[in-house]
Amino acid sequence: MNKVLIITIATISVFLFSCSKEKRNAPKLNQEEFTKMLIDIHIADGAMSAQNIYRAGKNYRPSYYYNSIYEKYNVEPTEFDSCVAYYAENTANFTKIYDKVIDSLNRLETKYRIDIKNAKLEQDTINLWKRKNHWIVPKNGKPTFDFRIPIKETGVYTVSADIRIFEKDQTENPRMEAYFWKKDTTNGPQKVHFDPLKIEKDSIFKTYTIQLEYPDTTYTHLVGNLFNWDNDLKTFTQEYEIKNIKIFNPEMKPDSIEIENEIKRHMDREEFIPDLR
Structure with missing residues (x-):
């Protein structure tokens, strides 16, 4: 006291x-x-x-x-x-x-x-998300939130963002998802999936977070999408907002210059990053 x-x-x-x-x-x-x-x-x-x-x-x-x-x-x-x-x-x-x-x-x-x-x-932790950190749709167009990040550090990887979807939005099954990826010349690409997280349509900002421990050092990339959907039509109404985007592993510190530079080369582009298959 x-x-x-x-x-x-x-x-x-x-x-x-x-x-x-x-x-x-x-x-x-x-x-x-x-x-x-x-x-x-x-x-x-x-x-x-x-x-x-x-x-x-x-x-x-x-x-x-x-x-x-x-x-x-x-x-x-x-x-x-x-x-x-x-x-x-x-x-x-x-x-x-x-x-x-x-x-x-x-x-x-x-x-x-x-x-x-x-x-x-x-x-003290590196944010692996290097694109803009606040998006308002459709004000900022229809951006994609795919990411493909080269990794090699052990530990738990976290993907997190504050998201709200407005009433007029027509996105079907909006969700956050991610997986670890590695190339396998014999059996094809191998993946270890995070549990996907459904994003609610209630106009309220909520923090959505998915986590998974790095399986082993043979996996070379963290791949995913902050805002994925199942719409068949190419044209549909989207009204949502995303901010405070973070992708991190507490084991990765700012002095990890080599991997930081590698991430920057891959993530500083605003273009669509295709899935690795």
Whole structure:
């Protein structure tokens, strides 16, 4: 538990014993709203502490943080004080409220640490997708999202993108798919498929991700399509959006210059990349 939280609880405890025992009117915030507001206040306290705002001078503006919280919950400072007084009268219940506050803050801290770790991992990992990273169809025409990437690193390969399909779209069976490929002069090309992933038509951005471990170093390419379909007709309406495209293997770091250059030669083209068969 951080120091600010300890001081706050201690202050409230003193207030609890000094407050009037008279029956109070119902507060403006119900218990759930009051709990959420306490969480926001502690987050603001943490932000000010982290930025060393607790000091004299022109940067000392805690009201800047607190006023936005008062506006969010549509209460005045005096009304918030009344809420504190009301809920503090019941010691056992107030303790439960603060248990929820502490639990929520701990969860937020854990999520923050995980997000920082993932961001660092992403920063240190090569994105094998080298074409444009944000497409709006039909604004950008009817692009193809085939890819054929030379690979040799072991590990788990991930293909991911944020996609939404709009109501007027006529794409049949839209899906994300990929497979590892190798040439076999005796039996023909060999493939190890990822599990294809159906893309929903609900106009909502969702992150679609497929993963598979590299089977062995005899496979030379990662092949696939971020947005494949089954339409027989050449002309049909498509309205969808794709962004945040990532194809990566955590084992491949930015210092892998040789394979990065090889990928660049194959992927910097905007032309259709045919399937290998």
